[in-house]
Structure formats: C-alpha cells, structure tokens
Amino acid sequence: MIDFYALTSPNVQKIFIMLEECELPYNLKTVDVWANEQFTPEFTKINPLQKVPAIVDSEGPGGKPYTVIESGAILLYLADKTGKFVPKDKTAYFDMTQWLMVQMANLGPMCGQLVHFSKFAGPGQEYGASRYRTMVNKIFDVYEQRLTGRPFIAGDEYTIADMAAFPWLRNAAFLGLDAAKRPHVKAWVEKLEARDGVKRALAKVATITSARDTATDDQKDRYFGRGKYAVA
Secondary structure, three states, rough: EEEEOOOHHHHHHHHHHHHHOOOOOOOEOOHHHOHHHHHHHHHHHOOOOOOOEEEEEEHHHHHHEEEEOHHHHHHHHHHHHOOOOOOOOHHHHHHHHHHHHHHHHHHHHHHHEEEEEEEEHHOHHHHHHHHHHHHHHHHHHHHHOOOOOOOOOOOOOOOHHHHHHHHOOOOOOOOOOOOOOOOOHHHHHHHHOHHHHHHHHHHHHHHHOOOOOOHHHHHHHHHHOOHOOOOO
16 A cells, blocks of 8 residues: 655646556545645655655565655656556657656756746745746747657657646646647647546545645745745
8 A cells, every 4th residue: 555645736746647547546645735744753754855745655665665755756666566657668768767857857846936936935036937937938848849749748658757747737827828839738738637547636636725825924934944944
C-alpha cells in the first residue's frame, strides 16, 4: 500500500494522475501547507524539504518500506514499479526522460515563480512578475512547438512526461496566458482531460480543502520563508 502525502498543487496532481492511471491502491494523507503542517517533525522525517508530494510505499524494493520525494522521482518510481507509461524503446525512453526534466527544471519552477510574484508577493514586485511571465510564455511556446506533429510530448505514446506537464499547461488562464495562442497545447490538454484516470484524479483533487483562504499572515510568512522566517 502507498501512503500519499499531498494537497492540491500541480506537482501533487501529477502523482494523483499516475496513481489513478495505474489503478494503484493508496492512502491519501493530506498535508495542509497553508496551515504549516509540512513543518511538523513527523512530516520532516518523510521529506526533509518539507513539501508535498511524497510517498511511502510499504511494498518497496525488496518488499521493504521505501520513501520517495520529488514529483519527477515519484513518477519514475511508480513507472518502474508498474512497468506502465514509459516507452520500451530506448530512444523513446530518453526522449521521455528529457521532457520530464524540462518540466521539472523549467515549466514548473517558472510557473511557480510567476504565481508567487503575480499573486502573493504584494506591490512593488512588477519586475518579478514581468520576468517570470516572459519565461512562462517562452516555455509554453516550446511545448506548442513540441506538440506540433506528434500526439504526445515524448512522441507516439502517452507517458509520465505528459502527466508531469499537464497540470501546469492546463493552467494557462490562471497564469494569465491566452490558451488560444497555443492550439496544439490546447488540443493536447483537452485530450488528456478526457482520460478516465485523469478525470478520477482531478475529481479527487477537487474534494481537498485547505486553509489557504484563512491562513494568517504568520502562516503565510512561514510558508513563503519571508519576514521573520527569512534566512540571511
């Protein structure tokens, strides 16, 4: 059985999708980051980075419990465990791996910074918001080009590279981008949204509540590492 430590972020949604697509049984254990639950000693033992997602597989390698942190690593672990959603052909496998890393190193961080500077950083942060909006637009354009002439990000197969990028690329409106400018990305998003596993995953995400709208200023400061929680 897999214990899945989660809330609702795009990085968490990837893992919901993979678990549902593979039809793996799991126990959902919510960690409300807006209520600072990620900082408890118990969760810090699971993930020293103090963030979700994380999983603990009671039937890990050798039949022993095993903990995996970082969403890209969790996707690779679950793909290895099940043998699903990774190409058998080596060239296609490394195409998939490259694009998984593109999401982890570029798409996710750039979108995350744009959300922070445009929605949470407060006044006087126009430079940050402008810079990251530019970077996000550029990476969306890269995905638009990538999805021109191929059905999925890694090529002909639906893989964990698609699962990784999907929660971010479907958020164009939330990010302040015009989805209509990227018709191939838009069509790909709609194709993935129609999958039963994706539908189940998004439905479960929609049931999760958090303290985001009621978090105190101190809780927000601790979450973002600012104010008295900033490290010089």
